[in-house]
Amino acid sequence: MRPSPPERVAEYRRRGWWRGQTIDALFRAAVAVRADAEALVDAPNRQALAGTPPQRLTYAELDRRVDALCHVLAGLGVGRGDVVATQLPNLVEGVVAFLACARMGAILSPVAMAYRGHELRQILPSVEPKAYITVGEFHGCDHAAMLVELKAEGVTAAEIVSLGAAPPAGAMALDVLMAEAPAAPFDTPADLDAAEALTICWTSGTEAMPKGVPRHHDHWVVNGEALVEAAGLQVGDTILNPFPLINIAAIGGMVMTWLLAQGRLVQHHPFDLPIFLGQMQDEGVAYTVAPPAVLNMLLQNEALLDGTDLSKLRCLGSGSAPLSPWMVKGWQERHGVTVMNVFGSNEGTSLFSTGEAIPDPELRARYFPRFGAQGVNWPAAFPAKIRTRLVDVDSGEEITEPGREGELRIAGAMTFDGYWKAPEITAQAFDDDGYFRTGDLFEIAPDGGGRYYRFVGRCKEIIIRGGLNISPAELDVLIEGHPKVREASCAAYPDERLGERVCAVVALRPGESLTLEELNAHLKAHDIATFKLPERLRIVDALPRNALGKVLRRELSGVVAA
Incomplete structure (x- = not known):
């Protein structure tokens, strides 16, 4: 499967935007020159996550591990173009699976650990994975057992492989399969092309169904190149990854930067501040990412950093919520660390406020460079590989003057080509000139000589909780299935740590009452991911609607905040 039209592939390679180089070729090149260097490191709490000790692998050891998994997957019937699904915490196995799929020409489809049967019943029939790699008990859910049940329902025919020594009946132990795999190199198909699909990641928008975002090798390489340049990474640098390996933030922003820098990737999961700070010091981390609230807290409580050696740390990425100018300035002045403001999405929205583009830390917190804008x-x-513009949401007119908000639209080498098996949604996602409609509102900043964008808000009705997209439409439908509910609509309310949380605004049937606990018990019965559960409930007489009967979700903000 090739996500990009051949003419786009040819044009972007002619321009030098895409290399035409596979991920496996990049990895083999790193192995050739860094064989004995440490490449991949587990978090120190791996034992609690997977029941086995933390692992530290050199490039040569990782290469052999990738070969072994290729043999395992091939033995399970996985071939070129077949899908391998994973549902894993941040363990070395997630990276091994990505590299193994790249080596054998398979397609990796990673899903969030928080996904349950509700989401998997939508995703798995769509991609039809040949194999599914997961873990057992994690945060109250036995994932391997859940997959066995779904397989018994006919949701998937995948071979289920689980980490740990005692998988449930119907699943196989990955450690056993790896130990029995041939100790021989696995040959990449000689004609494997970098335009062949490598991943299908999942995102949520205004639609109730998760949407698949296919990407090929060229996509991933150019995304990694952008972050290497933006963060100023050097050969051999250590990168600390707190993102789950399920989307562009982790794969493009962490795994690909590590691979291109031929450095060392240190895994972290779930976010635990003492472990995170310990890893930053003990592993000599040069680049990592953290939520704005965490970076704020560390500056406000310097005692938390007492005794922590941050001398190797040069750059911190942050985003998903507005950055405080005092925080960005504080990290630069007190610790000599550049905080890079990041705005991105699975579809390829890529704006980075780097120290080079915006040296003033307070401006860097507030603005994004107008990468790809005509004349800038x-x-x-x-930035030359990106195209951006602002468009008036109502008139469709392109905006070129400061102070007027419009939807950010983006095209170029980092932007995806369309959703998985969703031609109608794909058609709506792009404008007539091929720009992706981000659904995000920006304005050209009045100061800065027309060189900066300022984020204003969103015109798409998604809720972003801790970097994870939640479709309010999906929740609305499920909540309206509650026997006490007449109508419902979910909206976001701000949260310092996670950016946003979910509030359910509900109109009840006559004579009924409802608690948040009752509502969430109803949603849990539908087996949805726990991060989607509302954390606030507001009861109203009726939802605000326009003349056509559409819920005015923006007008719910006052109700939510009450």
Whole structure:
């Protein structure tokens, strides 16, 4: 499967935007020159996550591990173009699975650990994975047992492989399969092309169904190149990854940067501040990411950093919520660390407020460079591979003057080509000129000489909780299935740590009452991911609607905040 039209592939390679180089070729090149260097490191709490000790692998050891998993997957019937699904915490196995799929020409489809049967019943029939790699008990859910049940329902025919020594009946132990795998190299198909699909990641928008985002090798390489340049990474740098390996933030922002820098990737999961700070010091981390609230807290409580050696740390990425100018300035002045403001999405929205593009830390917190805007040039290489513009939501007119908000639209080398098996949604996602409609509102900043964007808000009705997208439409439908509910609509309310949380606004049937606990018990019975559960409930007489009967979700903000 090739996500990009051949003419786009040819044009972007002619321009030098895409290399035409596979991920496996990049990995083999790193192995050739860094064989004995440490490549991949587990978090120190792996024992609690997977029941086995933390692992530290050199490039040569990782290469052999990738070969072994290729043999295992091939033995399970996985071939070129077949899908391998994973549902894993941040363990070395997630990276091994990504590299194994790249080596054998398979397609990796990673799903969030929080996904349950509700989401998996939508995803798995769509991608039809040949194999599913997961763990057992994790945060109150036995994932391997859940998959066995789904397989018995006919949701999937995948061979189920589980980490740990005692998988449930119907699943196989990955450690046993790896130990029995041939100790021989696995040959990549000689004609494997970098335009062949490598991943299908999942995202949520205004639609109730999760949407698959296919990407090929060229997509991933250019995304990694952008972050290497933006973060100023050097050969051999250590990168600390707190993101689950399920989307562009982790794969493009962490795994690909590690691979291109031929450095060391240190895994972290779930977010635990003492462990995170310990890893930053003990592993000599040069680049990592953290939520704005965490970076704020560390500056406000310097005692938390007492005794922590951050001398190797050069850059911190942050985003998903507005950054405080005092925080960005504080990290730069007190610790010599550049905080890079990041705005991105699975579909390829890529704006990075780097220290080079915006040296002033307070401006960097508030603005994003107008990468790819006509007539605005930047010294770095990757902005030339991006195209952006602002469009008036009502008139469709392109906005070129400061102070007027419009939807950010983006095209270029980092942007995806369309959703998985969803031609109608794909058609709506792009405008007539091929720009992706991000659903995010920006304005050209009045100061800065027209070189900066300022984020205003969203015109798409998604809720972003801790970096994870939640479709309010999906929740609305499920909540309206409650026997006490007449109508419902979910909206976001701000949260300092997670950016946003979910509030359910509900109109009840006559004579009924409802608690948040009752509502969430109803939703849990539908087996939805726990991060989607509302954390606030507001009861109203009726939902605000326009003349056509559509719920005015923006007008719910006052109700939610009450």
